[in-house]
Amino acid sequence: TENLNNPMGMAVGFEPDTLVIADSGHHQVKLLNTTSGVSTVIACTGRVADSTTPGQALVHDIFYPRGVVYDNYGNLYISSKGGYIRKMDQFGNIHIVAGDPINGKIIDSGDAREMKLVEPYGMVIDHNRNYLYVADTGQNRVIQIDLSNLKAKTVAGNRSAGFSGDGKSALEASLSSPSHLGLDPNGNLLIADAGNNRIRRVVFQATNIGTLAF
16 A cells, blocks of 8 residues: 555546556655556655756655646646646656746736745646646635646636625636636536535636536
8 A cells, every 4th residue: 555645636647557646745746556556756855845946856846746637748737835836747857837935926817937826736727728727725716827828817716715706707706715626528617615615617608607516
């Protein structure tokens, strides 16, 4: 049995019969072979720190990795409690693509790398549109990152924790600690609104947010 410490996220691996796990408490990202049960560390040193310079993933520090998701090209995106979103390619190179907890700006649109994120968690990729959606949990919102130019914008949540806005503009709605994300067959965004014990849906055609289930 694999020794894990507070695993926070997982994704089906890019290779067959593999699973990627954000082993948050160990400050590592691991690749598990689901057939053999053997796992290997593919990112992070395990040190309680945050590296900000590009480099090899195995010597890179990530402070509490939380969410993981693959794009169609085998690039792995990793969210972390420290407020960064990183991209690791198939060759083990890693760099930050979004978030700046130190000098970042509290803005609703702009360069993803210059945007302040607070404990980002769940992510999902719209492969058709090349968008990465991120639950900016600590700011009670969801952002969309265009992976073609790394421009980001808020698509749901007004940053004020609460429950409001059903049937109205998603940008005016209140969320409470959104945690996980998904997409329905039409590409609409599904949000696990954890603090409100609800699943909410953003219909982009109408830019509305509504309660899907609770």
